[in-house]
Amino acid sequence: xxxxxxxxxxxxxxxxxxxxxxxxxxxxxxxxxxxxxxxxxxxxxxxxxxxxxxxxxxxxxxxxxxxxxxxxxxxxxxxxxxxxxxxxxxxxxxxxxxxxxxxxxxxxxxxxxxxxxxxxxxxxxxxxxxxxxxxxxxxxxxxxxxxxxxxxxxxxxxxxxxxxxxxxxxxxxxxxxxxxxxxxxxxxxxxxxxxxxxxxxxxxxxxxxxxxxxxxxxxxxxxxxxxxxxxxxxxxxxxxxxxxxxxxxxxxxxxxxxxxxxxxxxxxxxxxxxxxxxxxxxxxxxxxxxxxxxxxxxxxxxxxxxxxxxxxxxxxxxxxxxxxxxxxxxxxxxxxxxxxxxxxxxxxxxxxxxxxxxxxxxxxxxxxxxxxxxxxxxxxxxxxxxxxxxxxxxxxxxxxxxxxxxxxxxxxxxxxxxxxxxxxxxxxxxxxxxxxxxxxxxxxxxxxxxxxxxxxxxxxxxxxxxxxxxxxxxxxxxxxxxxxxxxxxxxxxxxxxxxxxxxxxxxxxxxxxxxxxxxxxxxxxxxxxxxxxxxxxxxxxxxxxxxxxxxxxxxxxxxxxxxxxxxxxxxxxxxxxxxxxxxxxxxxxxxxxxxxxxxxxxxxxxxxxxxxxxxxxxxxxxxxxxxxxxxxxxxxxxxxxxxxxxxxxxxxxxxxxxxxxxxxxxxxxxxxxxxxxxxxxxxxxxxxxxxxxxxxxxxxxxxxxxxxxxxxxxxxxxxxxxxxxxxxxxxxxxxxxxxxxxxxxxxxxxxxxxxxxxx
Numbered sequence: 001x002x003x004x005x006x007x008x009x010x011x012x013x014x015x016x017x018x019x020x021x022x023x024x025x026x027x028x029x030x031x032x033x034x035x036x037x038x039x040x041x042x043x044x045x046x047x048x049x050x051x052x053x054x055x056x057x058x059x060x061x062x063x064x065x066x067x068x069x070x071x072x073x074x075x076x077x078x079x080x081x082x083x084x085x086x087x088x089x090x091x092x093x094x095x096x097x098x099x100x101x102x103x104x105x106x107x108x109x110x111x112x113x114x115x116x117x118x119x120x121x122x123x124x125x126x127x128x129x130x131x132x133x134x135x136x137x138x139x140x141x142x143x144x145x146x147x148x149x150x151x152x153x154x155x156x157x158x159x160x161x162x163x164x165x166x167x168x169x170x171x172x173x174x175x176x177x178x179x180x181x182x183x184x185x186x187x188x189x190x191x192x193x194x195x196x197x198x199x200x201x202x203x204x205x206x207x208x209x210x211x212x213x214x215x216x217x218x219x220x221x222x223x224x225x226x227x228x229x230x231x232x233x234x235x236x237x238x239x240x241x242x243x244x245x246x247x248x249x250x251x252x253x254x255x256x257x258x259x260x261x262x263x264x265x266x267x268x269x270x271x272x273x274x275x276x277x278x279x280x281x282x283x284x285x286x287x288x289x290x291x292x293x294x295x296x297x298x299x300x301x302x303x304x305x306x307x308x309x310x311x312x313x314x315x316x317x318x319x320x321x322x323x324x325x326x327x328x329x330x331x332x333x334x335x336x337x338x339x340x341x342x343x344x345x346x347x348x349x350x351x352x353x354x355x356x357x358x359x360x361x362x363x364x365x366x367x368x369x370x371x372x373x374x375x376x377x378x379x380x381x382x383x384x385x386x387x388x389x390x391x392x393x394x395x396x397x398x399x400x401x402x403x404x405x406x407x408x409x410x411x412x413x414x415x416x417x418x419x420x421x422x423x424x425x426x427x428x429x430x431x432x433x434x435x436x437x438x439x440x441x442x443x444x445x446x447x448x449x450x451x452x453x454x455x456x457x458x459x460x461x462x463x464x465x466x467x468x469x470x471x472x473x474x475x476x477x478x479x480x481x482x483x484x485x486x487x488x489x490x491x492x493x494x495x496x497x498x499x500x501x502x503x504x505x506x507x508x509x510x511x512x513x514x515x516x517x518x519x520x521x522x523x524x525x526x527x528x529x530x531x532x533x534x535x536x537x538x539x540x541x542x543x544x545x546x547x548x549x550x551x552x553x554x555x556x557x558x559x560x561x562x563x564x565x566x567x568x569x570x571x572x573x574x575x576x577x578x579x580x581x582x583x584x585x586x587x588x589x590x591x592x593x594x595x596x597x598x599x600x601x602x603x604x605x606x607x608x609x610x611x612x613x614x615x616x617x618x619x620x621x622x623x624x625x626x627x628x629x630x631x632x633x634x635x636x637x638x639x640x641x642x643x644x645x646x647x648x649x650x651x652x653x654x655x656x657x658x659x660x661x662x663x664x665x666x667x668x669x670x671x672x673x674x675x676x677x678x679x680x681x682x683x684x685x686x687x688x689x690x691x692x693x694x695x696x697x698x699x700x701x702x703x704x705x706x707x708x709x710x711x712x713x714x715x716x717x718x719x720x721x722x723x724x725x726x727x728x729x730x731x732x733x734x735x736x737x738x739x740x741x742x743x744x745x746x747x748x749x750x751x752x753x754x755x756x757x758x759x
Contacts, residue, residue: 069113069114070086070088070113070114070115070116071086071110071112071113071114071115072112072113073086073112073223076223076225078227079227079228080225080226080227081134081135081136081138081144081226081227082132082134082208082224082225082226083132083135085223085224085225086115086116086222086223087105087116087117087118087221087222088116090103090105090118092132092133093118093130093131093132094130094131094132095120095128095129095130095131096127096128096129096130096131096209096211097125097127097128097129097211098123098124098125098128100122100124101120101121101122101123101124101128101129102120102121102122103118103119103120103130104118104119104121105117105118105119106118106119106220115222116222117220117221117222118130118220118221118222119153119218119219119220120211120218120219120220120221121153121218123213123215123216123217123218123219124215124216125215126160126162126211126212126213126214126215126694127209127211127212127690128211128215129209129210129211129212129219129221130209130210130211130221131166131207131208131209131210132207132208133205133206133207134165134206134207134208134226137203137204137205137206138165138167138197138203138206138226139197140196140197140199140203142196142228142229143194143195143196143228143229144194144195144196144197144226144227144228144229145192145193145194145225145226145227145228145229146163146179146180146191146192146193146194146195146225146226147190147191147192147193147223147224147225148163148180148190148191148210148221148222148223148224148225149188149189149190149191149221149222149223149224150182150184150188150189150191150210150212150219150220150221151184151185151186151187151188151189151219151220152184152185152186152213152217152218152219152220153186153217153218153219153220154186154218155185155186155213155217155218156186158183158184158185159183159184159212159213159214159217160181160182160183160184160212160213161181161182161183161184161189161191161210161211161212161213161219162178162180162181162209162210162211162212163178163179163180163181163191163193163208163209163210164176164177164178164179164208164209164211165177165178165179165195165197165206165207165208165209166206166207166209167197167198167199167200167203167205167206167207168203168204168205168206168207169199169200169201169202169203169204170201170202170204171200171201173200173201175200176209177195177197177198177246178246179191179193179195179245179246180192180193180245180270180271181212181264181271181272182267182270182271184212184213188222190223191270191271192269192270193243193245193246193270193271194229194241194243194245194246195245195246196246198246208224208226210224237385237386237387238383238384238385239290239293239384239385239386240293240382240383240384241381241382241383242274242381242382242383243269243270243272243380243381244262244270244272244273244274244379244380245262245270245271245272247262248260248261248262248274249274249288249382250288250289251274251286251287251288252286252287252288252289253284253285253286253287254283254284254285254286254287254367254368254369255281255283255284255285257278257279257280257281257284258276258277258278258279258280258284258285258286258369259276259277259278260274260275260276260277260286261274261275261277261754262274262275263275263378263754263757264754264757265378265469265757265758266307266378266380267380268305268307268346268380268381269380269381272380273307273378273379273380274286274378274379274380274382275376275378276368276376276377276378276379277309277376277469278376279371279373279374279375279376280373281373282369282370282371282372282373283369283370284369284373285367285368285369285370286367286368286369286379287323287365287366287367287368288365288366289363289364289365290364290365290366290384291361291362291363291364291365293384293386294324294355294361294364298354298386298387299352299353299354299386299387300352300353300354300355300384300385300386300387301350301351301352301383301384301385301386301387302320302335302336302350302351302353302366302382302383302384303348303349303350303351303381303382303383303385304320304348304349304368304379304380304381304382304383305346305347305348305349305379305380305381306318306338306340306346306347306349306368306377306378306379307340307344307345307346307347307377307378307380308340308341308342308344308371308375308376308377308378309375309376309377309378309469310344312342312371312375313342314342315339315340315341315342316339316340316342316370316371316372316375316377317337317338317339317340317370317371318337318338318339318340318347318349318368318369318370318371318377319334319336319337319367319368319369319370320334320335320336320337320349320351320366320367320368321333321334321335321366321367321369322334322335322353322355322364322365322366322367323363323364323365323366323367324355324357324361324362324363324364324365325361325362325363325364326357326358326359326360326361326362327357327358327359327360327362328358328359333353333355335351335353335366336349336351337370340371340377346380366384376469460714461710461713461714461717461737462707462710462711462713462714465706465710465713465740465741466706466707466710467750467753467758469753469758470703470753470756470758471700471703471704471707471756471758472703472704472706472707472710472749472753473707474707475703475704475706475707475708475711477517477583477584477708477711478583478584478585479515479516479517479583479584480649480711481514481515481649481650481652481653481712482514482515482653483514483652483653483654483655483656485513485514486513487509487510487513487514490506490509490510490513491506491510491550491657494506494550494553496547496548496549496552496553497547500535500538500539500542501535503538503542503548503553503556504532504534504535504538506553507522507534507538507553507554507556507557507560508522508523508534510554510557510654511557511561511650511653514653514654515561515646515649515650515653516584517583517584517646517649518557518561518646518649518650518653520584521561521564521565521568521581521646522534522560522561522564524568524571525564525565525567525568525571526567526568526570526571528563528564528567533560533563533564533567534560534564537556537559537560537563537564538556538560540559541555541556541559541560542556550657550658551657551658551659552658553657553658554650554654554657554658555658557650557654558646558647558650558651561643561646561647561650562643562644562646562647563643565581565642565643565646566639566643568581569581569639569642572587572589573589574589576591576592576594577589577590577591577592578590578591578592578635578638578639580638580639580642580701580705581642582642582645582701582704582705582708583704583708586704588697588698588700588701588704589697590695590697590698590701591695591697592634592635593688596631596632596633597633598632598633598634598635598688599633599680599681599684599685599688600625600630600631600632600633601622601623601629601630601631601632601633601636601637601673601677602623602624602625602627602630602631603680603684604623604673604676604677604680605619605623605624605625605630607676607679607680609672609676609679609739609742609745612735612738612739612742613669613672613732613735613736613739616665616669617665618665618666618669622636622637622640622669622673623673633677634677634681634688634692637670637673637674637677638674638701638702638705640670641667641670641671641673641674641705641709642705644666644667644669644670644709645667645705645708645709645712647666647667648666648667648709648712648713648716649708649712651716652712652715652716652719655716655719665732665733665736667709667712667713668709668713668733668736668737668740669736670709671706671709671710671740672736672739672740672745674702674705674706675740675745675746675748675749676745678692678748678751678752679744679745679748682748682751693751693752693755694755696756699752699755699756700756702749702752703749703752703753703756706749
């Protein structure tokens with residue numbers, strides 16, 4: 001629906017259909033996924049007041065086989081809190097989520113006897129699997145280890161296996177904690193992890209869930225174990241081991257310029273690692289407070305595995321440094337410096353060091369940084385162990401006895417001091433990203449971030465609002481709108497009073513030159529009211545605005561492409577799918593639920609974000625409870641966002657002939673609405689939220705749309721035009737951008753990136 005002076009007929013906005021989830025999860029964030037009261041449900045009939053779990057009460061279809069001489073596995077049984085972990089019996093296991101899930105045994109003849117496995121078949125969703133209640137209940141003060149063997153049954157295409165806890169607390173809230181996720185194939189794969197229970201109150205019940213591959217694939221599981229970590233006889237000298245399977249283990253951003261987070265994009269072991277990104281300086285990295293573990297009588301070994309992000313062009317230095325404060329003040333001690341190659345292989349680093357504070361050790365932190373600006377890296381399997389120090393150890397030159405000892409005079413006193421020419425030599429030099437490198441460097445987004453950066457037509461907003469590691473930040477169009485193409489010949493004979501047929505030909509010819517995909521939309525869209533779509537909407541434009549000089553002609557082009565885009569979407573959609581014609585060669589066709597099966601958009605009308613852009617004139621049409629569109633849900637907000645992205649592209653393509661009209665505010669409104677709608681689902685309808693984020697088609701659609709909007713916003717904001725010609729530089733536009741940048745809302749886009757395994 002295009003708002004100017006006319007509205008779309010309901011035919012183009014009622015893209016309502018049923019939903020079938022068939023996608024696979026490609027990443028799971030190891031955090032609390034569902035904070036509200038939601039319980040297990042097999043028939044998709046959750047309610048907020050109270051939900052019964054058929055997964056815990058309804059008997060699944062179980063096929064028993066004859067049990068003769070099952071294999072004895074004493075190590076599997078020792079300390080195991082999981083009953084029937086080798087599936088010699090299925091009495092303690094139940095099928096999970098969908099009613100038709102079948103749970104059966106299969107057997108293999110081995111030297112030890114019969115080795116049983118469980119096969120989960122007739123799966124419709126990635127979360128179809130098996131579940132068991134853990135007895136006794138898990139203790140929130142203890143650490144546990146987890147393992148399970150998973151594989152696909154007769155499938156040549158790899159997929160993902162997942163393990164999670166479902167935890168019910170004393171308030172009746174059920175939430176999820178992921179234990180492991182890893183890629184699986186037709187060969188056995190052992191998922192492992194170490195965890196502590198994330199408690200929200202007192203844990204009353206604990207359930208183990210095993211699931212994960214795409215819904216049409218059979219899952220085979222064997223040898224499941226949860227045991228207290230003490231049963232594994234840990235190294236008494238080990239102070240910690242961080243594998244990042246459940247959280248970031250206390251690692252923090254160093255110098256407040258890096259963003260560390262757990263990620264499933266890479267992992268040395270298990271399913272996750274610590275991803276260090278958004279680095280503005282070579283010393284942007286991570287740190288860990290470790291004061292409580294140090295004694296001057298001990299020798300320490302720090303070990304870790306490191307990997308550079310994909311696309312790094314040259315080897316990088318990784319620096320491990322110790323920062324500590326004693327009675328004489330603050331000190332830096334270089335622990336290790338290692339070169340990391342660009343080959344996509346993990347590099348293992350282990351180094352010994354001793355700390356010799358003068359007087360009382362007041363503070364100690366370990367730092368990891370070093371690669372060049374903008375180079376991201378991954379860390380995994382970080383361990384710290386201790387042993388008695390050897391007599392005389394640390395008394396030799398160059399061994400770290402003093403801060404920076406042996407490298408260069410004064411080197412290591414502060415991050416960046418002397419490491420590179422000019423870095424840190426003068427007060428203020430290098431204290432802030434881009435500060436002091438060149439006059440004005442870093443004063444504007446994109447200015448000086450890369451050699452020559454700032455000479456392009458962009459304003460830097462695209463890089464700020466997207467992730468270069470994900471498909472939104474990598475978004476491109478083969479036929480991007482181009483206002484530089486000469487169309488003077490096309491417009492030389494333009495007559496504002498011309499017939500609709502003549503005006504339509506002019507619009508089509510101009511679009512083919514400056515925004516070809518807009519012309520393609522017009523040619524493929526279905527007829528409207530018995531007329532060609534372009535003819536119908538150009539007639540509406542002419543009847544509304546009268547004569548159409550170039551300033552209004554391209555508003556008519558904008559209106560036509562916008563509304564015909566709705567028609568093309570409807571034409572390409574099915575009863576259970578929605579098509580989103582986004583750009584040349586990019587038309588995602590994603591699964592949707594049935595009519596009015598999504599929460600209505602009017603839930604956004606008075607949410608906590610609405611006051612950030614007061615009196616937004618789009619609100620009354622799109623998120624008003626009294627509006628027909630306001631009663632629609634996800635399928636409407638995403639479709640409108642796509643059409644407004646075309647409006648934005650056309651406004652940019654013809655900015656030299658016309659003003660922007662409502663294009664900027666429209667595109668920004670729907671970028672904002674998408675964030676707010678995902679936020680609403682996250683906190684009120686987590687089942688639908690997970691359906692969207694776990695579907696690859698929807699993730700790609702959201703991220704590519706996000707990339708397109710910010711690409712054109714970026715290009716438009718860089719235009720040198722009078723403010724009365726371009727409302728993209730208006731105060732209202734800046735208000736929109738600020739509202740969209742709210743951390744809670746940007747987190748929703750980040751969640752889509754994480755689910756897509758690219759951030």
